[in-house]
Amino acid sequence: MAYISFFRYNSTVKNDTIYAIIGIPLDYGTTQEFGYTKEAPSIIRELSDHISLMTEREVYFNENLPLVDLGDIVINSNNIDSNNDQTNLNSNNTSFGKETKIYELKLMNNLVEQIKNKLKYIYKNLESSNLKENKRIPIFIGGNHLVTFPILKSLEEFQSLSNISVISLDAHLDFYDIWQGNKYQHCTVMKRIHELLKNYSNNKLVIIGTRDIDIEEFQNAKSSNFSNNYLNCYEIFKKSKIHNKNVSEVIFEFINNILKSDGDNPKTNKVYISIDIDIFDPSIAPATGYPIAGGLLYRDVLDLLEKLVNSYEIIGIDLVEYMPNLDFKNMMTGFLCTRLIQEIIGFLELKRKRAEEYNEKGN
Numbered sequence: 342m343a344y345i346s347f348f349r350y351n352s353t354v355k356n357d358t359i360y361a362i363i364g365i366p367l368d369y370g371t372t373q374e375f376g377y378t379k380e381a382p383s384i385i386r387e388l389s390d391h392i393s394l395m396t397e398r399e400v401y402f403n404e405n406l407p408l409v410d411l412g413d414i415v416i417n418s419n420n421i422d423s424n425n426d427q428t429n430l431n432s433n434n435t436s437f438g439k440e441t442k443i444y445e446l447k448l449m450n451n452l453v454e455q456i457k458n459k460l461k462y463i464y465k466n467l468e469s470s471n472l473k474e475n476k477r478i479p480i481f482i483g484g485n486h487l488v489t490f491p492i493l494k495s496l497e498e499f500q501s502l503s504n505i506s507v508i509s510l511d512a513h514l515d516f517y518d519i520w521q522g523n524k525y526q527h528c529t530v531m532k533r534i535h536e537l538l539k540n541y542s543n544n545k546l547v548i549i550g551t552r553d554i555d556i557e558e559f560q561n562a563k564s565s566n567f568s569n570n571y572l573n574c575y576e577i578f579k580k581s582k583i584h585n586k587n588v589s590e591v592i593f594e595f596i597n598n599i600l601k602s603d604g605d606n607p608k609t610n611k612v613y614i615s616i617d618i619d620i621f622d623p624s625i626a627p628a629t630g631y632p633i634a635g636g637l638l639y640r641d642v643l644d645l646l647e648k649l650v651n652s653y654e655i656i657g658i659d660l661v662e663y664m665p666n667l668d669f670k671n672m673m674t675g676f677l678c679t680r681l682i683q684e685i686i687g688f689l690e691l692k693r694k695r696a697e698e699y700n701e702k703g704n
């Protein structure tokens with residue numbers, strides 16, 4: 342089958358480019374055996390050929406939309422499989438820590454290098470302004486949730502992670518410290534990101550929609566002072582009922598409170614959003630490795646994302662853990678993923694247009 346890019350957009354970053362799609366078909370670190378994500382970026386691109394070219398809010402996906410598709414990061418399986426050396430690497434020369442196995446280090450370093458190159462291309466011509474005026478937004482399609490760590494490590498090369506908070510929408514806490522001797526797994530990724538963000542000031546990690554937390558993760562969260570930074574679905578639906586508020590409102594208020602209140606620090610306004618497809622109830626998004634009942638519905642997530650886009654400066658987004666080989670024949674979960682990315686770009690575009698109009702009037 343011929344390669345189809347996302348909504349058939351090309352891969353040339355121009356002066357007016359804003360949104361850039363990048364696929365990261367990574368399956369290393371997935372703990373589940375019968376599903377895989379490696380086809381997710383290409384399937385989502387293919388499905389984009391079968392949905393309408395306008396969002397619900399009437400943003401056109403035509404030649405005026407400043408979107409590019411930069412293709413996929415290459416997952417080099419040689420980096421993973423060929424090295425069976427399980428001994429610890431004395432790795433003072435890397436930023437990934439001493440206990441990490443050689444193949445994990447190679448893989449992580451390789452991913453960071455490749456993502457950095459893509460970002461370098463996206464951010465070209467912006468170096469002089471120190472990315473201050475950067476409005477370009479990379480949108481990553483995973484891959485499993487592990488991809489979020491090398492993405493943030495790559496972003497770190499271009500801008501300090503100070504003032505940048507990470508919001509993860511996920512049924513899981515992904516807060517194991519080590520999984521079967523491995524440090525970089527999709528179930529340890531948020532622990533790693535929490536550690537990474539601690540190297541910088543005035544940022545937060547917030548996790549929304551959890552409902553499958555293991556005892557060890559729960560205790561890790563406690564000992565990392567992370568207990569108040571995640572919101573369980575149980576709490577979300579309880580608060581929604583008691584206070585007669587929309588699910589998205591409950592979540593939005595929770596996020597605002599955390600990003601605002603940090604002693605003397607001002608509110609962080611830069612946000613990276615990571616969306617694990619299992620945030621959705623499996624009744625509407627079954628094609629994922631660990632479908633956990635009791636999740637959010639499409640409108641809830643969409644409303645929340647619109648609120649976040651309109652209230653914060655979004656510096657990057659990823660969508661992870663979609664497993665096309667577990668999808669129905671009609672690609673129900675795949676269409677949800679495709680439409681979701683389309684609608685998020687729509688929200689970002691509406692905000693950008695409003696700002697443009699405002700500036701024009703101001704002049």
Ligand SMILES: [Mn+2]
Pocket residue numbers: 511512513617619662
């Ligand atoms: Mn998950």
